[in-house]
Amino acid sequence: MSRESILSAIKKNKPEQVSLPEIDLGIFHEDVDLVETFSKNLESVGGRIVSFNRIEDLDAEIKKRYPNAKHIVSCSSESNLATMSISNETEPHSLECIDLVIIDAQVGVSENGAVWISDNDFIVRVLPFITNDLVLILSKKDICLHMHEAYNIISKRYRTFGLFLSGPSKTADIEQCLVIGAQGAVSLTVFLI
Amino acid sequence: MSHAKEAELFNNDEAKVNWHDQALWFVRNKRDKAAHTVKGWEELRNLASAIKANVLSNLDEYLVEFEENAQKNGIHIHWATDAEEHNKIVHNILLKNNAKKVVKSKSMLTEECHLNPYLEVNGIEVIDTDLGERIVQLAKEPPSHIVLPAIHKTKEEVDVLFQKHLGTIPSEGNPQYLTSEARKHLRNKFLKADAAITGVNFAVAETGGIVVCTNEGNADMGVHLAKIHIASMGIEKIIPKEKHLGIFLRLLARSATGQPITTYSSHFNKPSEGKEMHIIIVDNGRTEQLGREHFRSSLNCIRCGACMNTCPIYRRSGGHSYKATIPGPIGSILSPGTDLKKHSSLPFASTLCGSCSDVCPVKINIHEQLYQWRQIITKDVKQPIVKKTVLKMTGRVLGNSKLYGFFGKSARFMLKHLPKSVINSQTNTWGKARDLPKVENDNFEDWYKKRKS
Ligand code: SF4
Numbered sequence: 001m002s003r004e005s006i007l008s009a010i011k012k013n014k015p016e017q018v019s020l021p022e023i024d025l026g027i028f029h030e031d032v033d034l035v036e037t038f039s040k041n042l043e044s045v046g047g048r049i050v051s052f053n054r055i056e057d058l059d060a061e062i063k064k065r066y067p068n069a070k071h072i073v074s075c076s077s078e079s080n081l082a083t084m085s086i087s088n089e090t091e092p093h094s095l096e097c098i099d100l101v102i103i104d105a106q107v108g109v110s111e112n113g114a115v116w117i118s119d120n121d122f123i124v125r126v127l128p129f130i131t132n133d134l135v136l137i138l139s140k141k142d143i144c145l146h147m148h149e150a151y152n153i154i155s156k157r158y159r160t161f162g163l164f165l166s167g168p169s170k171t172a173d174i175e176q177c178l179v180i181g182a183q184g185a186v187s188l189t190v191f192l193i
Numbered sequence: 194m195s196h197a198k199e200a201e202l203f204n205n206d207e208a209k210v211n212w213h214d215q216a217l218w219f220v221r222n223k224r225d226k227a228a229h230t231v232k233g234w235e236e237l238r239n240l241a242s243a244i245k246a247n248v249l250s251n252l253d254e255y256l257v258e259f260e261e262n263a264q265k266n267g268i269h270i271h272w273a274t275d276a277e278e279h280n281k282i283v284h285n286i287l288l289k290n291n292a293k294k295v296v297k298s299k300s301m302l303t304e305e306c307h308l309n310p311y312l313e314v315n316g317i318e319v320i321d322t323d324l325g326e327r328i329v330q331l332a333k334e335p336p337s338h339i340v341l342p343a344i345h346k347t348k349e350e351v352d353v354l355f356q357k358h359l360g361t362i363p364s365e366g367n368p369q370y371l372t373s374e375a376r377k378h379l380r381n382k383f384l385k386a387d388a389a390i391t392g393v394n395f396a397v398a399e400t401g402g403i404v405v406c407t408n409e410g411n412a413d414m415g416v417h418l419a420k421i422h423i424a425s426m427g428i429e430k431i432i433p434k435e436k437h438l439g440i441f442l443r444l445l446a447r448s449a450t451g452q453p454i455t456t457y458s459s460h461f462n463k464p465s466e467g468k469e470m471h472i473i474i475v476d477n478g479r480t481e482q483l484g485r486e487h488f489r490s491s492l493n494c495i496r497c498g499a500c501m502n503t504c505p506i507y508r509r510s511g512g513h514s515y516k517a518t519i520p521g522p523i524g525s526i527l528s529p530g531t532d533l534k535k536h537s538s539l540p541f542a543s544t545l546c547g548s549c550s551d552v553c554p555v556k557i558n559i560h561e562q563l564y565q566w567r568q569i570i571t572k573d574v575k576q577p578i579v580k581k582t583v584l585k586m587t588g589r590v591l592g593n594s595k596l597y598g599f600f601g602k603s604a605r606f607m608l609k610h611l612p613k614s615v616i617n618s619q620t621n622t623w624g625k626a627r628d629l630p631k632v633e634n635d636n637f638e639d640w641y642k643k644r645k646s
Contacts, residue, residue: 001272002278006476010483013483014251015250015486016250018250029232030232044453045452045453045456092418093418112454113453119465125465126414126418130414146443147440148439150439151436151438159460160465161463163457163458165457166452166453166455166457170456171372173372174328174346174368174372175216175368176219176220176341176344179368179372179373182324182375182408183376183410183414184413
């Protein structure tokens with residue numbers, strides 16, 4: 001059996017026990033303005049930021065940015081813009097025509113402009129990738145300093161599928177020229193409240 | 194053909210070589226800038242290195258822990274001792290599910306196993322979906338870089354390729370247009386695929402989950418549309434705990450391209466309802482490398498490509514000259530472990546300047562291991578006469594440990610004091626087109642610090 005032969009080869013060849021290092025997170029601490037740094041970093045990776053103060057204004061703000069979106073899926077209870085409803089029975093291939101998806105994000109990471117979302121928030125896993133444009137709603141108070149904090153925050157979740165998402169899909173595979181919109185969503189806007 | 198001969202071919206087109214050289218140097222500079230914005234960067238590297246050392250010393254236990262946790266979440270785990278077994282496992286999964294069309298995201302392991310040709314002769318369509326990989330697939334070439342697979346291609350070449358295969362109109366290599374055409378082409382493939390194959394960047398023992406990093410979103414497009422997800426991983430991809438991802442994800446993209454993190458860092462822990470997820474854990478020579486004391490830390494590599502971008506030889510000889518799945522400095526340590534004779538010229542494709550070790554996010558002592566391989570190869574493999582001459586002289590210089598105890602220093606000494614005719618001999622074709630990198634008297638760090646200020 002390959003399993004046994006691999007495991008026994010490892011046992012035979014592995015080096016002497018080395019213990020795990022202690023991680024002192026203090027080394028990585030910085031006093032930065034979390035919202036400002038998050039916004040700056042998200043913009044540097046091609047994402048957009050819209051700050052707004054009243055949750056009632058959300059739909060108007062989204063409409064302003066995406067006036068032509070026809071096929072809209074909203075996974076957020078804060079938005080009423082949905083033109084299509086989905087459930088966990090929805091066949092992912094049927095979502096090919098989606099223009100805009102709206103999702104509640106749980107955590108923002110200031111050091112890299114990434115946002116954590118999981119399939120609790122968007123039900124059908126392909127949604128944030130197959131849509132043309134993606135809107136995430138994030139509360140300013142949910143922005144943390146760095147990835148260590150972010151993993152700490154999400155450590156208690158029920159694990160199915162989730163991701164850190166930083167900006168829109170991109171590639172530089174043709175002569176190192178950056179092109180936004182490779183295979184996933186061609187734009188990402190984070191609405192910060 | 195030796196690396197030197199292959200490099201000579203690459204150097205026939207000087208303008209292209211210069212572009213290649215500068216493009217990669219530019220990426221290297223972006224890496225530096227990104228690293229300098231992180232407070233505690235060196236500590237991150239130390240931690241990553243220490244965690245990986247712990248992993249190697251407990252690898253069997255972590256793999257078993259990973260397997261148990263993954264299975265609890267409904268993931269099927271397979272084990273493959275070599276490439277052939279890996280390919281058979283993939284094929285069997287596809288057969289069982291009557292899957293004929295496969296989309297694949299970047300995975301150096303499946304390259305190493307030559308999975309595509311294996312599946313193709315069995316009547317299965319395999320489409321590489323990373324844009325760079327799709328380009329080289331259409332050109333019937335292997336990737337020339339582990340992060341930038343098509344870095345050796347000009348945009349005009351891509352233009353011609355897409356005209357032929359995707360029916361695009363001539364655009365003088367307009368990247369925006371070509372990328373949008375590729376997007377349409379690949380959309381179609383994603384929507385029709387029966388199965389998706391991905392690599393694995395990290396596998397977490399504690400949770401039994403895997404993390405796959407892409408910028409394009411191609412891994413996710415494939416996995417979430419197809420019914421079956423097959424992920425192939427080398428045994429060394431394990432990390433102990435989920436919180437360790439914080440360390441590795443902070444290092445990976447910054448080292449690779451200077452981005453603060455890849456666009457998509459997807460955490461797969463459980464297949465969705467009605468779908469299948471398989472993980473194949475592959476050895477293919479890795480346990481042997483684990484047993485080589487001087488070389489085992491090469492297994493710590495997280496495939497960021499930084500050592501390639503910084504390497505003066507790689508930049509001027511191109512990834513294909515290495516004739517190995519993983520090119521560049523790290524590939525030159527890994528490949529001789531699989532076939533010493535075939536890859537015997539690779540550890541010589543280095544100035545031993547040590548720049549690779551300086552940028553490596555997991556602190557692999559790459560240039561020292563290259564030197565170690567040279568020692569073994571000169572003993573075990575017949576060398577062309579000219580190389581022998583150089584080596585004799587190198588040997589004399591390097592052998593005097595009192596004077597030149599540190600390999601990097603010795604290499605610098607060699608570059609400075611050996612006559613140009615010997616350095617630029619046939620073993621060093623990359624030196625032909627232009628003079629070797631200028632050697633400063635300072636050591637690399639001093640020189641580097643000076644350059645920055
Ligand atoms: S050896 Fe280090 S620098 Fe080179 S690809 Fe691997 S992790 Fe990156």
